Amino acid sequence: MATVREIAKLAGVSASTVSRVLNSAISVSPSTRAKVLSAKEELENQTSRSFPKREYSVGIIMPSGPATNLIEHPSLFTIITSFIERLTVHGVKNTTLVYDENKICPDDLFATQFDGYMIIGTSEEQENILLPELAKRSIPHLLVNRYANNEHLICLNYDDEHASTSVVEYLISLGHRKIAFIGGNKNYQNTKRRLSGYQLALRKAGIAERIDYILFGEYSEAFGYQSGEAIISMKERPTAAYFASDPLAIGCMRYLSEHGLSLPKDLAIIGFGDIEACKYVSPKLSTVAQPSRDTGIAAAGTLLQMIETPTITQNQVLLKTKLIIRESSGGPII
Secondary structure (H helix, E strand, C coil), X not given: CCCHHHHHXXXXXXXXXXXXXXXXXXXXXXXXXXXXXXXXXXHHHHHHXXXXXXXXXXXXXXXXXXXXXXXXXXXXXXXXXXXXXHHHHCCCEEEEEEECCCCCCHHHHCCCCCCEEEECCCCHHHHHHHHHHHHHCCCCEEXXXXXCCCCCEEEEEECHHHHHHHHHHHHHHCCCCCEEEEECCCCCHHHHHHHHHHHHHHHHCCCCCCHHHEEECCCCHHHHHHHHHHHHHCCCCCCEEEECCHHHHHHHHHHHHHCCCCCCCCCEEXXXXXXXXXXXXXXXXXXXXCCHHHHHHHHHHHHHHHHHCCCCCCEEEEECCEEECCCCCCCCCC
């Protein structure tokens, strides 16, 4: 099934026009409607030819935390659901495999062999165990939002470092010099890359990095709430904070609001992810938009290509992000 964006690009129209056609809206001219439907049919025929009719099965490897609580990881949830949707279109079976290094060894995890694997939400330590096992078995595997130099492995990453540098440079342009970084698990590669971008922006601006302004925990609203308490308690409170995920930012916003602080006057905040809730919290959350749905679709197509063409070697794909400015990041400091 072709996506709205794919159809729009081929037909030379906007995504909203494609949506109106697919929803049978009457406000589209017959010629435009015909062009959109023709593009849709062409893309679906291409897809059908791309993946020969053979039964495949794919394993989705996730660590026990995110696998059991995807509500706390909305971007992860979107990637996985769009990945599964695309597999289903091609008749590919899929199974989620929960990896807990304290309970399950790699031999247990790979007792039933699949044609390919997508690995998502793992820590660097977990990847150091899983990736050599998959390479040893010569099974195609795909790492999402991570990077590893490994044969027969493709990595789909967001350009976290560049995105984070852009966030902090924007806050600096508003006049902020006391900027905190709130990250999730410090052993996750994306946490490290987002921290690196934050540090790079400070160095470029000649601002000294402060260890007390850098906090790590879990990617959850609960830890974001705790970070709000930590920020309020700081002797020299930051004027702005960059959160490595939207749930972290939203949790902090809730704490600050409950304790009488006004955003962005008392603290300018920017998150990462652009989950749906960003538009409905008050104030609306400035954030880095990442194409989660497109990532899942790209991951499915890429993994199927790897299964069909086992000679594909390691490659890193960087997906673009965009800084979305809303109300929470505030104006210049007077």
